[in-house]
Amino acid sequence: MVRPLGGANAAPGRLGNPVGGPPLLELQAVRRRYGGGETPAVEVLRGVSLRIARGEFVAIVGASGSGKSTLMNILGCLDRPSEGCYRFAGHEIGTLDADALAWLRREAFGFVFQQYHLIATLDVLHNVEVPAVYAGYPEAARHERARALLARLGLEDRLGHRPQQLSGGQQQRVSIARALMNGGRIILADEPTGALDSRSGSEVMALLRELSAAGHTVILITHDRQIASQAARVIEISDGVVISDSARADAPTLPSVHDDASGSDTLDAQAKPDPADDDFAAELARGVARRISPLTELREALHMAGRVLLANRFRTVLTLLGIIIGVASVIVMLAVGNGTRAEVMAQISTFGAKRLYVLPGAEDRGSPGGTLSEADVAAVATVPNVAIAMPFYAGHATLRVGHVDTDTAIWAVTADAPAVLSWPVMQGAFFSAADDDRLATVAVLGTHIAAKLFGRVDPLGQYVLIDDVPFQVIGILASKGATSGQANDDDVIMVPARTGSRRLFGKADLSWISVLIRSVERADETVAEIGAVLERVHHRRDFRVYNQAAAVEAEGAAQRTLTMTLGLIAAISLVVGGIGVMNIMLVTVKERTREIGIRMACGARQRDVLRQFLTEAILLSAAGGLAGIAAGLLTGGALLLLDVNLIFSVRAILAAFTCALATGLVFGYMPARQAARLDPIAALAGP
Known part of the structure; x- marks a missing residue:
């Protein structure tokens, strides 16, 4: 005996056909x-008039x-x-x-x-449930009612079957059960x-x-x-x-x-x-106004998206590939950019981000030239934000050890050089202020020039002829490596300032003054103060002040711009992936036109269809985004094994994933809107 469901035996409504009342x-x-x-x-219809009462066959x-x-x-x-009047219950x-x-x-x-x-x-059970989904019935209640209806129709053993696995009569019974689902x-x-x-x-x-x-x-x-x-x-x-x-x-x-x-x-x-x-x-x-609960909507969207993705596996993989490549490219490109920027900034910082240079000669080439002296160093040292002012003599000299000779840069500096130049000694010691006062012939070598002159022999205690003047090697500087496209920075020899001025260069005029400042934030103010002090001493502006801190900041900004450019270039592939999502959704809408018509016939509103297809596009992009994050991290790990300097950014990863979701939303909207605006009749007759 077939039994009715709860609520199925409710009394007929008042819109029946009472005497004098409106027809249904x-x-x-x-x-x-x-x-x-x-x-x-x-x-097609030419003035049809008829009345149908409740309960008529x-x-x-x-x-x-x-x-x-x-x-x-x-x-x-x-x-x-097109014309005429249609009334439902009056x-x-x-x-x-x-x-x-x-x-x-x-x-x-x-x-x-x-x-x-x-x-x-959809299987038989979920086909029958479709009207109840759009009516907002709880999942448990839907299952119970659909199972009972199918049991009444003799299909209780076919709940998990797909339509193509049923006979024509069985499929028609399923459609009758669906018609009864909401009453x-x-x-x-x-x-x-x-x-x-x-x-x-x-x-x-x-x-x-x-x-x-x-x-x-x-x-x-x-x-x-x-x-x-x-x-x-x-x-x-x-x-x-x-x-x-x-x-x-x-x-x-x-x-x-x-x-x-x-x-x-x-x-x-x-x-x-x-x-x-x-x-x-x-x-x-x-x-x-009734809306499906967000949890129910998400569950239904996930189920439908999963079925669609699995039904078209190859096409889905190709579509996901665009999103995966896009997200992975953004993550890896930004990691490479961040790593490169950090490396460049680290190398630049070895020259001192807190450093200024005072150079002889006016900024205007037409103005008379000037010179700098040790008295100017003392004047610069009086500026409040100046920590150290160091005289600097620079030139070139021929070095000779035994039968080996080479031409290299020679810097004559004070004992403050390691602090001012951010360049410590790796081996031995740096010369002292006493060595400078007594014009000591001692030298500190860069690693590159030490290797040229001495090979594998320990240079400490050995002598080097500088323009035929013997200097004893007392220290080896830490390696800096070649930077900024110029000569190797380790190809240098340093000697005490006064020794270099008097015994090698034969002049008192400084090449420049190296200035170490205390606060980078006051760098511009310090530049102005140094200019004012020297202008009072020289009575004219025959010098110029170079702000190394500003150069470092400018280089940092340039590197940030380069990193963002790399990220934007990589983001183009995300756009391409988004276009792929739009294409597959347009194809999906066309292939599922009849399904859209069925859902509309079962009571789906336009916003229900819009939400369904838009959710599918977003879920597709989310899946691609997650796979893209994994691909990006794996690619980055491989590059790290190849000694490529990368710095992954959580913000960049989240931004890439968010962009993937936004791409799905933007490019999925048009196909979803197209699906929502389909005419039910045209959709039911679709492919």
Whole structure:
């Protein structure tokens, strides 16, 4: 015995057909035209008027092209009349918008199509649940009701089967269960037996008859007069005009599809009651505004996206590849840029980010030249932000050790050089202020020049001839390496300032003054103060001050710009990936046009369809973004093994992933909007 579900036996609503009350469905002089403009107008319905009471079993019969399917589409709120009036329970339908019509389809109608119109990617259980999803029913309640309906129809052992695994009769029973999922006040059956054999067709007709007996309004569309004769009322239509309307009190009562020898099994699911007249507007407003819970929406979107991705694995992988490459490129490019910037800034900082240089000669080449002396060093040292002011003599000399000689840079500096130049001694010691005072002939070598002159021999304590003057090597400087495209910075020899001035260069004029400042933030102010002090001493501005800190900052800004440029170049691949997402979503919309029509017939609003496809695009981009992060980190790890300097940034990784999501949102919107705006009738007839 088939048992009703909870709530299925509710009493009929007040919109039945009380004496003098409005009929359930009423058409007055309805016309429907297609075409116009550049294409010829075709009038399919030509002033159809009819009334259908609640609980009637009506057959609309006519030849192909007579307009019966168009009439069904208007009755089921899938289409609108071009002219005339359509009322549901006395309420004008022509004034309702698309979302209100979707609510009415979801709450009042259940569709049974000739071609079944089941969603191929869903199993039987989830196909039946589709209307309840858009009605916002909890998942547990949906499952319980769908299982009970399918059990009534003899499909309890087919819940996990896909439509293509069922016979035609079984598929049609699934579509009937779906039509009943939300109550199915009105069952619209369009040629429900047309694709079935005689036995399956008889079973479907028995089900429709039982639904009518249980209180459902059943409207059967058929071209077969024998099928139509089983209804209690037959309306014949020809060339868009009703030519006959006859009621039959002696319509046969067909046996149930589940009849056994005793004939005790019946399909006794009663129709959900119609909204009362005074509640219709309020219930309509509540129904249109009702939203699916975010958790339910996310779950449904994840399920559908997973099915779509798995159904088109190869195409999905190609689409994901664009997002993966884009995200990985952004992560790796920014890591390389950050690593390069850090390396360059570290090398530049070895010259001292807190360093200024005072150079002889005016900035204006037309002005007379000037010189710098040790007295100027003392004057510069009086500026408050100056930590050390060091005289600097620079030149070139020929060095000789045994039979090896070479020409190299020679710097004559004070004992403050390691601090001012940020260049410590790696081996031995630096000369002292006492060595400078007594004009000691001692020297400190850069690693490169030490290797040239001494090879593998320890240089400490050895002598070097500098322009035939012997200097004892007392220290080896730490290696700096070649930087800024110039000569190797380790190819240098340093000697005490006064020793170099008097015994090597033979002059008192300084090459420049190296200045170490205390605060970089006051660098510009210190430059101005040094200029003012020296201008008072020289009585003219025959010198210039070079701000190393500003140069370091400028170089840092240039490196940041370069890093951002690399990131933007990599982001282009993200845009390409986004275009790929848009393309696959456009193809998906085209391939799933009929599915969209089915969902709309089941009560999906435009925003439901928009949200579904937009969620799929975002989920696709999110999957690509996560895979891209993994690919970027793996690529970076491989580069680190190759000694490439990389610095990964959590901010860059999050930004790349966010951009991937934004790409899915932006490029997925147009296909989703296109899907949401499809006409239900055109969608149902889609590919």
